[in-house]
Amino acid sequence: MIRVLIVDDDKLARKGLISIMPWSAHGMTVAGEAANGAKALEFLDQQAADLLFVDLSMPVMSGLELIQAARGKYPDLRFVMLTFHEEFEHVQAAYRMGVLDYISKARMELEDNEQILARIRHKLANEPEHPMTVPPSAQPASIGPTAEKAERNAPPPDEAQWRKLEQDWRSPYWLYDKAVFDRLCGQTEASNASVRRLEGLFLRVISQMEAALQLEAEFRLEAEDLRSAIERIRQYRKRIYAQVARSTDLTATAICILKAVLYIREQAARPLHAEDVAEHVNMSRSYFCQIFKKLTGSTFHDYLRQERIRTAERLLRETDRSVAWVANAVGYGDSKYFSHIFYEQNRLHPSEFRAQFHRGDD
Incomplete structure (x- = not known):
């Protein structure tokens, strides 16, 4: 069994890599993890350890420095380089130092994890100066014929659609705007992406959010x-809001x-x-409006209107109160103006929305 050490200063990236890669199916086991080169x-x-997955950019000791130091002490060690950025000069330097393979974190979700490990295992097994026998139990068939067949027969998501979906998840809007979040969740469910690919994307998105x-x-x-x-991402978003509600820290703009x-x-x-x-979040009005639009994708006034209409939709579904009562409950004293705003957003008047929702209840 090939013993793997994961070296990355991003804790979430380490945990994600350990969890989503099918190590045992390729004759590998994770022996440990380290937050920087010195710890490694x-x-x-x-x-x-036999194989190190090493992040290129780390504090204390960079990936290149670690490879140089470890090669001198442990000549049989092999390395796979990880980097989020396309730093080709450093990648070329790493290859000159004998790195086995290079994986771009930014493109990991576009690659199949089985293929990544199969490629690395093949390179290990075919190094003439350092032959490494892969045990029979490590063949890909060990994942089971049913699972292998299902993975092989699953239609891949359209790549252009996936790239657009990935771009939308990487923007911060979904964290601040529930309508955007619900739309993204629906599009993601319809994408037919593999679970591993989606988990890889979520881990990268969450790493950016938590930073x-x-x-x-x-x-x-x-x-x-x-x-x-x-x-999982729905529950994660709820936990973020619960933490923010309890927090008294106003130093982080995102919070x-x-x-x-x-x-x-x-x-x-x-x-x-x-x-x-x-004033509630201790900002000037001009700066608040600027940063609010940047993070939510909406102006304050548009966001407030959307929130009010969203609440009105819920009240129309869940109560039998009059449209005038609902309008007042969401901050509109003029029910005609409320109906106009509601129609602009839903292309239905409030009474039509309620009738459509309750259709079939009888």
Whole structure:
């Protein structure tokens, strides 16, 4: 069994790589993990490893520095380079130092994890100066004929559609706007992407979010199917909001805007202005409006209107109260103006929306 050490300063990236790659199917086992090159050398002094997956850019000791140091002490070690950026000069330098393979983190979700490990295993087995026998149990068939057949027969998602979906997930809008989030979840479920590919994308997206938010919320891996993978991200988003609601820290801009979103939800039924929300999160009005648009994708006034209409939709579905009552409950004293705004967003008047929703109840 090939013993693997994962070396990356991004904790979430390490956990994700350990969880989503089919190590045992390719005769590999993860022996450990390290947050930087120095920690990796300490690990190697205590425990044996055959193959290191090494991040290119790390504090304390970079990936290239680690490879150079480890090759001198452990000549039989092999290396796979990981990097999020396409730093080709460094990649070429790594290959000159004997790196076995190179994996772009930015493109991992576009590659099949089985193929990545199969490619690496093949290179290990065919190094003439360092032959490495792969045990029969490590052949890909060990994942089971049913699972292998299902993976082989599953139609791949359209790549252009997937790239657009990936781009949308990488924007921050889904965290701040529930309508955007629900739309993305629906599109993702319809994409027919593999669970591993989706988990890889979610892990990268969450890593970016947590760097901006300076928060950590548990994200469970190893989903059973596409729906359960999407449910994982739904629960993650809820946990982020729960943490933000309890937090009193207003130093991180992203947290301030999330707090603003929560405040808008709470106060949407009363007259509400941008300066009120800006004051709530300790920002000037002009800066708040600028950063709110950047992170949510909507102006404050558009976002407030959408939130009010979303609440009105719920009240129309769940109550029998009059349209005038619903309008007042979401901050519109003029029911005719409310009906006009509601129609602009839904292409249905409030009474038509309610009738459509309740159709078939009788």
